[in-house]
Amino acid sequence: MSLLRGEPAFFDNLHEVLLPFSNEALASLAAGQLVSLSGTLYTGRDQTHRRLCALLDEGKELPVNLAGQLLYYVGPSPARPGRVIGAAGPTTSYRMDSYTPRLLELGLVATMGKGARSAEVRQAMIRHGAVYLAAIGGAGAFLSKCIKKSELVAFADAGPEALFRFEVENFPAVVINDLAGRDYYELVAAASHCEK
Amino acid sequence: MREIDSTEISKAVRDLAIAAAHDLEPDILDALLAARDRETGKLAGNILQLLLTNANIASRDRIPVCQDTGTGILFLEIGQEVHIQGDLHEALQEGVQLGYEEGYLRKSVCDPLTRINTGTNTPAVVHLEMVPGDRLIIRFLPKGCGSENMSSLVMLPPAAGIEGVVRHVIDRVLAAGSNPCPPMIVGVGLGGSFEKAALLAKKALLRPVGEKSERADVAELEERMLREINAQGQGVHGFGGITTALAVHMETFPCHIASLPVAINIQCHAHRHKEIVI
Numbered sequence: 001m002s003l004l005r006g007e008p009a010f011f012d013n014l015h016e017v018l019l020p021f022s023n024e025a026l027a028s029l030a031a032g033q034l035v036s037l038s039g040t041l042y043t044g045r046d047q048t049h050r051r052l053c054a055l056l057d058e059g060k061e062l063p064v065n066l067a068g069q070l071l072y073y074v075g076p077s078p079a080r081p082g083r084v085i086g087a088a089g090p091t092t093s094y095r096m097d098s099y100t101p102r103l104l105e106l107g108l109v110a111t112m113g114k115g116a117r118s119a120e121v122r123q124a125m126i127r128h129g130a131v132y133l134a135a136i137g138g139a140g141a142f143l144s145k146c147i148k149k150s151e152l153v154a155f156a157d158a159g160p161e162a163l164f165r166f167e168v169e170n171f172p173a174v175v176i177n178d179l180a181g182r183d184y185y186e187l188v189a190a191a192s193h194c195e196k
Numbered sequence: 197m198r199e200i201d202s203t204e205i206s207k208a209v210r211d212l213a214i215a216a217a218h219d220l221e222p223d224i225l226d227a228l229l230a231a232r233d234r235e236t237g238k239l240a241g242n243i244l245q246l247l248l249t250n251a252n253i254a255s256r257d258r259i260p261v262c263q264d265t266g267t268g269i270l271f272l273e274i275g276q277e278v279h280i281q282g283d284l285h286e287a288l289q290e291g292v293q294l295g296y297e298e299g300y301l302r303k304s305v306c307d308p309l310t311r312i313n314t315g316t317n318t319p320a321v322v323h324l325e326m327v328p329g330d331r332l333i334i335r336f337l338p339k340g341c342g343s344e345n346m347s348s349l350v351m352l353p354p355a356a357g358i359e360g361v362v363r364h365v366i367d368r369v370l371a372a373g374s375n376p377c378p379p380m381i382v383g384v385g386l387g388g389s390f391e392k393a394a395l396l397a398k399k400a401l402l403r404p405v406g407e408k409s410e411r412a413d414v415a416e417l418e419e420r421m422l423r424e425i426n427a428q429g430q431g432v433h434g435f436g437g438i439t440t441a442l443a444v445h446m447e448t449f450p451c452h453i454a455s456l457p458v459a460i461n462i463q464c465h466a467h468r469h470k471e472i473v474i
Contacts, residue, residue, distance in 0.1 A: 032239075034239065034242075047311075074263065075263060075264075075302065075304075076263050076302070077259075077260050077263045077265055077300060077301055077302040078300045078301075078302065079300070080258065080259075080300050083259075086259060086260060086263060086300055086302070087254075087259050087260040087261070087262055087263035087265075087302075088263055089262055089263055089264075091264070091342065092342045092345070092375045094375065114342070114374060114375070114377065114433070115342075115373060115374045115375035115434075116373055116374065116375075116434075134374070134433065134434075136243060136246060136247075136433065137262075137342060137374075137377035137433060137464070138247065138250070138261065138262045138377045138464055138465050138466040139246055139247060139250040139262075140250070140254075140259070140260055140261060140262040140263040140264075141250050141251075141253040141254035141257065141259035141260065141261060142246060142249055142250040142253055144253075144259050145253065159303070159313060160263075160302050160303075160304075172246070174239070174433075174435060184434075184435070185373065185374060185434045188429065188430065188431070188434060188435065188436040189429075189430070191429070191436065192428060192429025192430070192436065
């Protein structure tokens with residue numbers, strides 16, 4: 001079997017952070033930093049966002065208080081019997097861009113997915129003091145192992161698109177947008193440009 | 197005439213779907229390993245290692261490589277001397293449905309208007325081709341949509357020429373940024389008609405990762421596009437480094453004198469594909 005080539009994944013200089021974020025932990029995050037997350041977070045993707053915003057439109061209460069929380073964009077695959085969850089890597093974040101500013105207004109302090117955010121979301125993050133992290137796309141099996149508990153919170157009929165509460169341990173992610181308004185994807189592009 | 201029972205086809209498709217989601221093929225594993233060994237970016241190198249570890253966990257613990265277990269894309273080559281007993285299309289869809297159910301794979305197919313999930317991951321997209329002989333080849337390519345959404349098709353004016361094609365492909369790939377889960381495989385379909393170009397781009401992904409085109413001039417363009425994409429330094433997941441793409445595969449087909457269709461189908465690093473010969 002050619003799979004076991006090389007060492008297991010390793011990271012040095014991992015910045016360990018507890019969820020939900022304390023104000024100090026949030027302020028300590030820097031664009032480009034590799035962090036290891038432990039604690040609780042909420043999940044949601046296209047359908048959950050659509051429904052949360054529909055509830056807000058109707059002036060209704062949301063099924064969860066998002067203030068101070070991290071929202072992870074994921075639609076997990078089904079858990080095998082006896083398992084916590086199936087594969088659970090990030091989905092692409094730009095599809096949530098049109099909804100995100102409204103959730104940041106409610107006090108959501110962090111989102112996590114993959115790929116760059118729109119200018120509007122970035123401005124809203126600066127305005128509300130929020131960060132954006134990238135989880136490792138296509139590492140769904142690895143990340144599945146970092147999820148110790150999964151609990152359905154709302155929108156059960158949306159299947160994998162429902163809103164879950166996860167307990168995670170040593171869940172790796174990269175800080176893309178920090179409180180200082182820096183964007184790691186842009187920093188990479190700028191650095192690459194300077195080398196030429 | 198060789199008889200093949202449709203129930204055999206259904207079972208084969210089920211097995212392909214489950215295997216594809218969990219067990220990456222040597223071509224993509226070798227490409228990721230080679231990328232890790234030559235990577236200069238520290239974070240990118242770590243992530244490439246994590247992707248290899250992920251593949252290992254997926255196979256060992258039967259957790260899908262990626263939660264987006266995709267839309268099922270089936271390519272069939274049916275020998276002209278094969279007679280299939282029963283309903284072929286029904287058998288193919290049943291195989292996909294069984295595979296996604298029994299394999300604990302995510303059902304991601306929905307109605308385009310109502311967005312209501314079909315609940316079975318069917319219908320799968322089926323491409324049939326008649327070929328000489330008495331064999332049936334089934335290729336299964338589950339396609340996640342982080343990468344599929346970054347694909348495109350354009351009808352360039354012939355005056356755009358080779359430079360126009362190269363520029364367009366590179367621009368589109370770089371504009372995709374980290375959305376399609378780089379390091380990616382870039383499938384390019386050049387020529388034919390509107391729909392032929394798109395199909396060529398997807399079929400280009402079936403070529404073993406990094407295998408060059410048999411046409412020397414096309415192979416040269418593939419190499420040039422790969423070099424120029426990677427020189428931009430976006431890298432693995434947009435975290436920098438020298439591995440934005442693992443390969444560029446381009447398939448060509450003659451086209452109208454007034455036309456130059458260019459289709460780009462992007463594949464993520466979780467390049468899942470399986471095939472069986474019956």
